[in-house]
Amino acid sequence: SQELEQSPQSLIVQEGKNLTINCTSSKTLYGLYWYKQKYGEGLIFLMMLQKGGEEKSHEKITAKLDEKKQQSSLHITASQPSHAGIYLCGADIGTNAGKSTFGDGTTLTVKP
Amino acid sequence: DTGVSQNPRHKITKRGQNVTFRCDPISEHNRLYWYRQTLGQGPEFLTYFQNEAQLEKSRLLSDRFSAERPKGSFSTLEIQRTEQGDSAMYLCASSQRYNEQFFGPGTRLTVL
Numbered sequence: 505s506q507e508l509e510q511s512p513q514s515l516i517v518q519e520g521k522n523l524t525i526n527c528t529s530s531k532t533l534y535g536l537y538w539y540k541q542k543y544g545e546g547l548i549f550l551m552m553l554q555k556g557g558e559e560k561s562h563e564k565i566t567a568k569l570d571e572k573k574q575q576s577s578l579h580i581t582a583s584q585p586s587h588a589g590i591y592l593c594g595a596d597i598g599t600n601a602g603k604s605t606f607g608d609g610t611t612l613t614v615k616p
Numbered sequence: 617d618t619g620v621s622q623n624p625r626h627k628i629t630k631r632g633q634n635v636t637f638r639c640d641p642i643s644e645h646n647r648l649y650w651y652r653q654t655l656g657q658g659p660e661f662l663t664y665f666q667n668e669a670q671l672e673k674s675r676l677l678s679d680r681f682s683a684e685r686p687k688g689s690f691s692t693l694e695i696q697r698t699e700q701g702d703s704a705m706y707l708c709a710s711s712q713r714y715n716e717q718f719f720g721p722g723t724r725l726t727v728l
Contacts, residue, residue: 537716544722544724546720546722547719549618549719552715592658604661606658606660607658608658609658
């Protein structure tokens with residue numbers, strides 16, 4: 505989606521390394537979601553951020569929302585092969601109607 | 617397993633045929649969404665329901681597409697006179713109002 509830009513498009517890291525994925529919106533964000541998808545499967549919900557400055561963590565994954573910059577980042581600490589997959593950000597953009605726009609995803613490969 | 621189920625998981629059809637997909641959401645969720653996803657792209661919003669009411673429909677949804685959610689429970693998405701460009705993964709998601717969406721495993725459609 506051009507409304508939500510994710511970077512990088514793909515990422516290859518060595519197991520144990522940290523990494524960050526960014527998601528930038530061209531419009532006002534009303535809620536930002538992070539999902540993980542394995543090829544050919546549905547999306548698995550990771551985290552939801554609703555307030556500027558909010559930060560959430562789950563296991564080794566941390567997500568932050570910078571409302572002023574209309575940007576969110578997803579940080580993985582000490583990556584493992586189980587972290588491999590496609591990470592997608594989704595957001596309710598420009599209106600609070602509840603439908604979501606998604607970025608095109610970041611494909612993460614973790615080399616053992 | 618997110619609790620959202622979709623059937624069938626795979627559908628191969630010939631151009632010009634009609635196809636119908638079914639989505640069973642998490643039972644207490646009042647919102648149900650349909651998305652389409654092609655390779656290398658994030659999900660694109662098609663339509664969503666709040667209970668049995670179809671509240672929004674994307675401009676992507678041509679007249680050949682119709683969705684229903686009778687009684688506010690399961691939903692069906694029908695594509696009439698399929699075209700090769702309809703080949704994609706069709707994803708269904710459900711949520712409680714303004715909360716995160718839980719996705720089903722998707723139905724992969726191939727139009728020959």
